[in-house]
Amino acid sequence: MSNQTGHVHHTWVQTLHPVNSDLRLQQVQEKEPMFYYFAYGSCMCPVDLKRSLGxxxxxxVIGHATLKGYRLGFYRLSPSRKCGVLDVVKDPKASVNGVLYQLPWRLSEHLDKREEVPHGGYRHEFVDIHCKQEVYKNVRTYVVVNKxxxxxxxxxxxxxVVLRGAVTCGLPEEYCWSLFNHMYKLQQRHQAQHWVRSA
Structure with a gap:
C-alpha cells in the first residue's frame, strides 16, 4: 500500500508536540511541495543535517524505516571528510535501516550539494521504503557513483555522527550494535594496515 499524499495529515494530527503540529498544519495549508528522502548515513542525524540544510x-522526520534488497558499505572516500563514508549496494538477501524524511522541495538542491551530486559523488536512486506498516514508493536516496x-x-x-543519528531516531538496538561493530572492525583493519606500512 502506498501513501504519498495523505501522510502529512496523518502525521500532524497524531503528534504530541504543538510546535510540530503547527508547522505541519502550516505546510498543508500552504501546499508546499515536498519529497520523501531515505537517509542511512550521517543524514540520519537531524542535527548534522541541519548543518547543511540551514x-x-x-x-x-516520519520515522524509522527500512530499505529492502540493499546492504550498507563504506564504498566511497569523502574528500571533505577524509575518510570512508556510507553507500548502499543491491543485495537481495539484505536490508538497510534508516530514517524516512518528508522534506520541503526548496531543500532539494542543498541536499544534493551535501551529497556531492554536482561533482559526481553520489546520485539519486528511487526506492521503495517500508515505514510504519506502509510502503512509500519512489523515495529518494543516494548511492555512490564510483564505488x-x-x-x-x-x-x-x-x-x-552515524551512530548518534541511528540511536536518536530509534533504529532497532540490534541494528545499532551491528552498525557499531561494522565501523569498529573497519577502523581496526585500517589501523593494522597503517602499522604494517609504517613498520
Whole structure:
C-alpha cells in the first residue's frame, strides 16, 4: 500500500508536540511541495543535517524505516571528510535501516550539494521504503557513483555522527550494535594496515 499524499495529515494530527503540529498544519495549508528522502548515513542525524540544510529538520522526520534488497558499505572516500563514508549496494538477501524524511522541495538542491551530486559523488536512486506498516514508493536516496573495490574506514567524527543519528531516531538496538561493530572492525583493519606500512 502506498501513501504519498495523505501522510502529512496523518502525521500532524497524531503528534504530541504543538510546535510540530503547527508547522505541519502550516505546510498543508500552504501546499508546499515536498519529497520523501531515505537517509542511512550521517543524514540520519537531524542535527548534522541541519548543518547543511540551514534549518531544523526534526519536524520532517516520519520515522524509522527500512530499505529492502540493499546492504550498507563504506564504498566511497569523502574528500571533505577524509575518510570512508556510507553507500548502499543491491543485495537481495539484505536490508538497510534508516530514517524516512518528508522534506520541503526548496531543500532539494542543498541536499544534493551535501551529497556531492554536482561533482559526481553520489546520485539519486528511487526506492521503495517500508515505514510504519506502509510502503512509500519512489523515495529518494543516494548511492555512490564510483564505488571503491574495498570498504574504507570511517574516522571517529563520522562514526559518532552515524551512530548518534541511528540511536536518536530509534533504529532497532540490534541494528545499532551491528552498525557499531561494522565501523569498529573497519577502523581496526585500517589501523593494522597503517602499522604494517609504517613498520
Amino acid at each position: 534549518e531544523n529538520t526534526h519536524p520532517f 571503491l573495490l574495498e570498504e574504507a574506514a570511517p574516522n571517529d567524527w563520522y562514526f559518532n
